[in-house]
Amino acid sequence: MKKIEINIPGKEYPVYIGINIFDSLDKIIRSKKLFRNLFLVIDRNVMSLHREDIKRFTSNFSGKVAVHEFASSEAEKNFISLSKLVDDLIVKGFGRDTIIIAVGGGITGDIAGFAAATYMRGVKFIQVPTTLLAAVDSSIGGKTGINSGDTKNIVGAIYQPEFVLIDTEFLKTLPEEEIICGVGEIVKYAFLIDPKFFLTCKNYLPKLLKTDSAIVSKIIDTCISFKGDVVAEDEKENGLRKILNLGHTFAHAVEIEQNFRIKHGQAVIIGLVCALDLSKRIGLLDDKLFSEYLKLPLMLKDKILIRKFDAARIYEIMKRDKKGRDHKIKFVLLQDVGHVAVDVEVSESDVTQSIQQGLNYFIQQ
Ligand SMILES: NC(=O)c1ccc[n+]([C@@H]2O[C@H](COP(=O)([O-])OP(=O)(O)OC[C@H]3O[C@@H](n4cnc5c(N)ncnc54)[C@H](O)[C@@H]3O)[C@@H](O)[C@H]2O)c1
Structure with missing residues (x-):
């Protein structure tokens, strides 16, 4: 498992990249002494394609775990989905000692990250990107948010995760x-x-x-290291970060x-x-x-x-x-x-x- 450090001043965090490393999630959470109340926001397609891996993780985890499935699409990246997510957190009794984990593509990461940034004025957050786009780009840098009407990402927050875990095995089930x-x-x-x-x-x-594993890992590594350096220099997009647009x-x-x-x-x-x-x-x-x-x-x-x-x-x-x-x-x-x-x-x-x-x-x- 490779580790890349994202050195945002005051909010450094690692990105772990490897094959079949999803099982290490529990170990990493433990090693970082993070809370053991997990609220997984999972893309519905990922859930159905990787049910066994997700189940193995949730049933072996020793703390509290809830799973919130989310049917990701731009049309669903909105206030209604956010409200359903927040209601689920409340109904299931999740408090300030919660970690929200996004398991999915950029849409799941953006909405779950925004929920983490705002639920009880901010709870901890972990990204597990499962699309190539999320792995090379959206899971790094802390931009979270939702669409409103037909304006994209108009409501959001910059909110960095505790860590990002990229298991390239997820990418194998991606459609072309x-x-x-x-x-x-x-x-x-x-x-x-x-x-x-x-x-x-x-x-x-x-x-x-x-999705040749060796090439994909090499390219993800280069893109993340580059984006990490840019974001570390200009987290709030006042200057350098604009180049990413x-x-x-x-x-x-x-x-x-x-x-x-x-x-x-x-x-x-x-x-x-x-x-x-x-x-x-x-x-x-x-x-x-x-x-x-x-x-x-x-x-x-x-x-x-x-x-x-x-x-x-x-x-x-x-x-x-x-x-x-x-x-x-x-x-x-x-x-x-x-x-x-x-x-x-x-x-x-x-x-x-x-x-x-x-x-x-x-x-x-
Ligand atoms: N926050 C940022 O910095 C940032 C950067 C770039 C893009 N974005 C946002 O990311 C979004 C696009 O992300 P995306 O392309 O990942 O879209 P997405 O999250 O909708 O995922 C694309 C599709 O792939 C499916 N999927 C996800 N993982 C899978 C897997 N392992 N196997 C099979 N199917 C899988 C999903 O169900 C979905 O149908 C946009 O909303 C964009 O605005 C955010």
């Missing part, structure tokens, strides 16, 4: 569509980290899509405009293509690099298809994005691999043309 979503965030890191990692991602993409301003708006028919990670791939196009359009990224970089997200082009879209509506949704102040949209754009510009303001016409151009690659013929 979900692996592609995780690859979406990995492609983002390929642009952010350095040319060597960019090349690794490009070369190993086919193995990554087959590369492609996301487009992605969130595309997800909403497409009525969530495409998933978050798929939208991130589309968003990255739009961000590359916009970077080139305003002269930040040169044409040669643009053509070379575009090849990576477009390797996944046939796996993400949309029927039609309305570029003007996507632009309107972006204007409402919570990261925009005074209705000005601020972009994270790419100069070259490893170098991004943040808070870039661009004309409406350039943005709309990049939406048009970017989404055209994914239109179903």
